[in-house]
Amino acid sequence: QKEVEQDPGPLSVPEGAIVSLNCTYSNSAFQYFMWYRQYSRKGPELLMYTYSSGNKEDGRFTAQVDKSSKYISLFIRDSQPSDSATYLCAIPPSSASKIIFGSGTRLSIRP
Amino acid sequence: DAGVIQSPRHEVTEMGQEVTLRCKPISGHDYLFWYRQTMMRGLELLIYFNNNVPIDDSGMPEDRFSAKMPNASFSTLKIQPSEPRDSAVYFCASSRGAAQETQYFGPGTRLLVL
Numbered sequence: 329q330k331e332v333e334q335d336p337g338p339l340s341v342p343e344g345a346i347v348s349l350n351c352t353y354s355n356s357a358f359q360y361f362m363w364y365r366q367y368s369r370k371g372p373e374l375l376m377y378t379y380s381s382g383n384k385e386d387g388r389f390t391a392q393v394d395k396s397s398k399y400i401s402l403f404i405r406d407s408q409p410s411d412s413a414t415y416l417c418a419i420p421p422s423s424a425s426k427i428i429f430g431s432g433t434r435l436s437i438r439p
Numbered sequence: 440d441a442g443v444i445q446s447p448r449h450e451v452t453e454m455g456q457e458v459t460l461r462c463k464p465i466s467g468h469d470y471l472f473w474y475r476q477t478m479m480r481g482l483e484l485l486i487y488f489n490n491n492v493p494i495d496d497s498g499m500p501e502d503r504f505s506a507k508m509p510n511a512s513f514s515t516l517k518i519q520p521s522e523p524r525d526s527a528v529y530f531c532a533s534s535r536g537a538a539q540e541t542q543y544f545g546p547g548t549r550l551l552v553l
Contacts, residue, residue, distance in 0.1 A: 360538075360539050369546075369547075370546060370547075371443075371530050371532070371544025371545055371546055371547055372482070372530075372542075372544050373543075373544065374541045374542070377539075416481075416482065420537070420538030420539050421538070426472070426484050426487055426495060426538055427484075427538050427542065429481065429482045429484075430481070431481035431482075432481060432482070
């Protein structure tokens with residue numbers, strides 16, 4: 329079993345829709361959770377991070393962690409064509425200095 | 440700051456040739472990471488350095504791959520000899536500290552081995 333699993337998509341939704349992107353992880357000791365966004369032909373960039381359980385909101389984006397289910401989500405409200413990108417969940421194990429990335433979900437917002 | 444700089448941006452080579460990818464991290468960052476991204480395997484960590492010292496190279500596919508960081512502002516990833524299955528986008532990233540710190544990625548090098 330991979331440490332971090334993510335549905336690769338692609339996911340296509342109309343502009344204005346609410347988008348839900350999800351990852352599952354295997355190690356209950358993980359505490360810190362990140363979402364990176366990668367535009368076409370660019371490197372990934374950090375979008376949001378959360379620590380432990382609960383929600384964190386930043387504008388139209390909400391990151392949610394459910395540690396009991398080992399499930400993390402990224403919600404995008406009022407989605408825009410400019411949100412079209414690949415979204416990667418990322419988890420840094422506390423005992424290491426490297427990040428485990430999910431495979432990424434390719435998202436397309438139709439105007 | 441100019442961000443992480445990688446060169447070349449694109450590389451097309453023939454099987455068996457040596458390929459050298461270059462990276463200049465953000466000044467002041469102590470960690471440097473080399474990743475490979477393909478459709479099939481996603482983003483894979485190849486190796487990372489802390490203060491110019493290789494810490495974990497368990498992701499390096501095989502002996503054909505080598506990486507060096509001779510100083511705080513320069514790193515190379517070399518493939519010798521290259522094979523078609525090495526075709527991928529190679530990213531360099533740097534960060535100030537441990538894994539919870541933001542990693543800043545370069546624009547990547549698109550490598551095609553014919």
